[in-house]
Amino acid sequence: MADDDILTIKEVAEYLKLTERTLYRLVQDGQVPGFKVGNSWRFKRGDIERWIEDQKKRLQRPGGD
Template identity: 65%
Template sequence: MSDEVLTIKEVAEYLKVNERTIYRLAASGELPGFRVGNAWRFKKSDLEEWISSQAAQSKGTGNGNN
């Protein structure tokens, strides 16, 4: 696993979403991250685990229609 630390912009590019989405997910505690002063930082290994857990949840919930 990698101990590489990513910025908001790098995470947004990695996940192919808008930076605002990363801010929202991090602030709500849904995305694993930590703050260094006013800036968010994310361990790549934590993001990889989070992605795996999101994929597992998606498979477990069917099509998502309630």
């Protein structure tokens, strides 16, 4: 799968093992990278993969919150 694949909120929620409602909240709060097309949220696969790696690094840092 390519980094520039576009995913729906349902696909990302399933991938991250979150409810769609939780993902909506995280995206609206700016915690997860996404963009709107009309009224629908969309996500680039590469952005989600990088976000996951960033989260892992943040948690591995001494004193990470």
